[in-house]
Amino acid sequence: MTTPTAVALEDAKVAFRLGDGRVYTAVEKAHLSVAQGEFVAIVGPTGCGKSTLLNVAAGLLKPAAGSVKIFDQPLAGLNRDAGYLFQADALFPWKTALDNVAIGLEIQGAPRAEALPRAQKWLTSVGLGAFANRYPHMLSGGQRKRVALAQVLIRDPKILLMDEPFGPLDAQTRQVMGNLLLDLWNADRKAVLFVTHDLEEAIALADRVVIMSAGPSSRIIGDWRVTLPRPRDIFEVRLDKEFHALHREIWSVLKDEVMKGYAQSTQAVEAV
Amino acid sequence: MSRVTLLALQVLVAVVCLVLWQFFASVPVFGKILLPPFFFSNPVDVFSQIVKWFSSGVIWKHLGITLTESILAFVIGSAGGVLIGFWFARQPLVAAVFDPYVKMANALPRVVLAPIFALWLGLGIWSKVALGVTLVFFIVFFNVYQGVKEVSRTVLDNGRMLGMSERQLMRHVYWPSALSWMFSSLHTSVGFAVVGAVVGEYLGSAAGLGYLIQQAEGIFDVAGVFAGMFVLSAFVILIDFGVTLVERRLLVWRPTVDGRG
Numbered sequence: 128m129t130t131p132t133a134v135a136l137e138d139a140k141v142a143f144r145l146g147d148g149r150v151y152t153a154v155e156k157a158h159l160s161v162a163q164g165e166f167v168a169i170v171g172p173t174g175c176g177k178s179t180l181l182n183v184a185a186g187l188l189k190p191a192a193g194s195v196k197i198f199d200q201p202l203a204g205l206n207r208d209a210g211y212l213f214q215a216d217a218l219f220p221w222k223t224a225l226d227n228v229a230i231g232l233e234i235q236g237a238p239r240a241e242a243l244p245r246a247q248k249w250l251t252s253v254g255l256g257a258f259a260n261r262y263p264h265m266l267s268g269g270q271r272k273r274v275a276l277a278q279v280l281i282r283d284p285k286i287l288l289m290d291e292p293f294g295p296l297d298a299q300t301r302q303v304m305g306n307l308l309l310d311l312w313n314a315d316r317k318a319v320l321f322v323t324h325d326l327e328e329a330i331a332l333a334d335r336v337v338i339m340s341a342g343p344s345s346r347i348i349g350d351w352r353v354t355l356p357r358p359r360d361i362f363e364v365r366l367d368k369e370f371h372a373l374h375r376e377i378w379s380v381l382k383d384e385v386m387k388g389y390a391q392s393t394q395a396v397e398a399v
Numbered sequence: 400m401s402r403v404t405l406l407a408l409q410v411l412v413a414v415v416c417l418v419l420w421q422f423f424a425s426v427p428v429f430g431k432i433l434l435p436p437f438f439f440s441n442p443v444d445v446f447s448q449i450v451k452w453f454s455s456g457v458i459w460k461h462l463g464i465t466l467t468e469s470i471l472a473f474v475i476g477s478a479g480g481v482l483i484g485f486w487f488a489r490q491p492l493v494a495a496v497f498d499p500y501v502k503m504a505n506a507l508p509r510v511v512l513a514p515i516f517a518l519w520l521g522l523g524i525w526s527k528v529a530l531g532v533t534l535v536f537f538i539v540f541f542n543v544y545q546g547v548k549e550v551s552r553t554v555l556d557n558g559r560m561l562g563m564s565e566r567q568l569m570r571h572v573y574w575p576s577a578l579s580w581m582f583s584s585l586h587t588s589v590g591f592a593v594v595g596a597v598v599g600e601y602l603g604s605a606a607g608l609g610y611l612i613q614q615a616e617g618i619f620d621v622a623g624v625f626a627g628m629f630v631l632s633a634f635v636i637l638i639d640f641g642v643t644l645v646e647r648r649l650l651v652w653r654p655t656v657d658g659r660g
Binding site: 215235282 | 551553554556557558559560561562563564567571572575576579651652653654
């Protein structure tokens, strides 16, 4: 018996045309699949095209070659099964926290009277029940991420795509957010594709850690299974022996790529 | 500094100026009056002129006309600016084609249009409204255009990923963004609506504050000119205050406005 595949990238290649007419290949022949209920983290050095790969899975970018399948169906246009959590602030600044969360339901046609109580419930479950009437600029970075998480989850997407969602936050807030994410994820185990440059975060959260080589033309160069027991607590899991062994093993591969990545990023054109 | 002290100092400035003005206009210094009343009038005359206007009630008609013209100019100019701004921002080809003409029209000093408008629309309120519209339109137009163009890429992608259709993006993303830019220029555009009305009246009309000032000037009634100017200033300050109130309500979500939601 096999679990259905939520996201499958088959030999996906992503290329951009640069301003001067040259073609920049960001990702070469990426082969990656995420099973239903699986939490996969993509880790790679800066500029390796991991966000690019995520955008391909979201349908925001079209691969130059290869194919993208969502639940075995070829992806055309935007990925309607996916919720996307962005690295930068993506909340609507002119809507209150409550309206920002409710909008996900309203655009599906839910009446406002029905959307608002559900949005309030989601705000409460991300710990912001008392902040419903605040506008994004009145919230801290971590609080905005919580609202964004609620905004995505209220639509109950089958797949969660996350692009370094906790990147801009400070170290403690990241861990708190990581635990919150795991708690929410544990409730219904969506397929998750989580991009990060933080290897520790990746191991602590994911079932599988995928490593990409330094760009340009980066490839997937490693795929580790994380067998740490669930439910996990991010603060605790970092003290685990298995965690350290895995971290050492993956880091030995990742380190070279990070060095290459830095060397290249000082000369190559950054294409994001 | 407390508010009371500040207010006291502000009033003091006015009092000193008025006293100096009155003094030099009525008391000879070294046998010469420095501010001849024929050219400079004096605060007492100006003030009594203002009182006369208000007590007889003639001023209300003129204020009403100028206010009507300003409001019409603002509403029509804003509506046009929003519509065309939106259209241009969403249709880059249209924007590119019309770009030189928009620049040309905007570069034209609007005062020269006044005679044409008077010719086309007569001496009633509509020629003044038209002049105000040409001023307001461009301010709103450029702001809305900018507002739609500069919607954050991430916010837009987020809207798409949340499943918004093109129409819903319009309503939930482009429209609020454009409006916020328009409102940020509210003071300027309202001010220009008044400028259009008054300049239009000054150049040819039968009523309004600009007409009042122009009439007084025509008979060398300097007190009347100054009185008109003071009433006009007070009028503009009142309108500006109203705009501030509206702005506070509408832009609560913006970090720059010191209101809270």
